[in-house]
Amino acid sequence: MIVIMKPRCSEENLEHVVRLLGEMGTEPCVINNSGQKVVEVLGKSDRLDSHRLESVPMVERVLENAEPILAANRRPGDRTCEVPLGAHATVGGKKLAVIAGPCSVETQSQLMEIAAAAKEAGAVALRGGAFKPRTSPYSFQGLGERGLEMLALAREETGLAIVTEVMHGELVDLVAKYADVLQVGSRNMHNSHLLLAVGRQSKPVLLKRGWSATLDEFLQAAEYVMQGGNRNVILCERGIRTHETYVRNTLALAVVPEIKLRSTLPIIVDPSHGTGRGPLVAPMSNAAVACGADGLLIEVHRAPDQAWSDGGQSLDPDQFHALMQGLRPIAQACGREL
Ligand code: PEP
Ligand code: MN
Secondary structure (H helix, E strand, O other), X not given: OEEEEOOOOOHHHHHHHHHHHHHOOOEEEEEXXXXXXXXXXXXXXXXXXXXXXXOOOOEEEEEOOOOOOOOOEOOOOOOOOOEEEOOOXXXXXXXXXXXXXXXXXXXXXXXXXHHHHHHHHOOOEEEOEOOOOOOOOOOOOOOOHHHHHHHHHHHHHHOOEEEEEOOOHHHHHHHHHHOOEEEEOHHHOOOHHHHHHHHOOOOOEEEEOOOOOOHHHHHHHHHHHHHOOXXXXXXXXXXXXXXXOOOOOEOOOOHHHHHHHHEOOOEEEOHHHHHOOHHHHHHHHHHHHHOOOOEXXXXXXXXXXXXXXXXXXXXXXXXXXXXXXXXXXXXXXXXXXX
């Protein structure tokens, strides 16, 4: 529910409404919506009485089933925001942004070879994890700062923007020193401390959907980042956990057109984690672009069978090249460039 106050309402009027809503058993939240004071009511309560609220003199209107107010809500006529990907590319405009690279940064030569192949095939940014969130504590956890240095060198060589994950609020400054875009992974989508921390720095943030998060929770997580002052958020659908076993995750592509209805944030798709299987990556990339995605995040490795993480879902450079070639006519048919 949203309570819209009259333009002349004073702080006391506002406090009165907030107190009343508190007494009705809800959590009110005051929002200054372009100068107009509104109170958003979070949660539900049997004691919530909209007629009583409407009778308060400085209340203009009570909207019972309003969508939550989010900084990135799309209003009619709004365009998708264009978020910079380093100095030479953006995501959210006409041109699709393809971000490619290994799951983990392993060695400098591995990274250089993949970066060169990714660039040659048309990627605009290089992905690679230096801090890896792994399910098992015995799996490779990433090279840490050494991996970040390797990524920075790959940017120098290729001009590709660098996208890499940050796992803790304490590491934000370090990762932001090297990266062009900070990735917040699926496991951390609910970590509000981290979301606020990446929101307080100026590098764009690639926010992956939690694998059990609803779309509303995903959008609220983006809101946390924007609360910190950083409006450059790129959403990334990477699949959700379902009862299905033939794939690692179920790639929920319907969120792409739904996000286009609700939000001005760009949305990209990660078909690598979204399927967990190399042969499914190209077809699902095609589908993602066809349903309106602004870009793709794809794992590429020079020798997937030797990858230190996520080899089974990684493409080799030739497969990635073929994927990009296959994507071009689809992009064109959708009015996009690649
Ligand atoms: C990754 O991008 O390598 C990664 C760990 O992704 P996710 O957070 O989606 O699992
Ligand atoms: Mn991975």
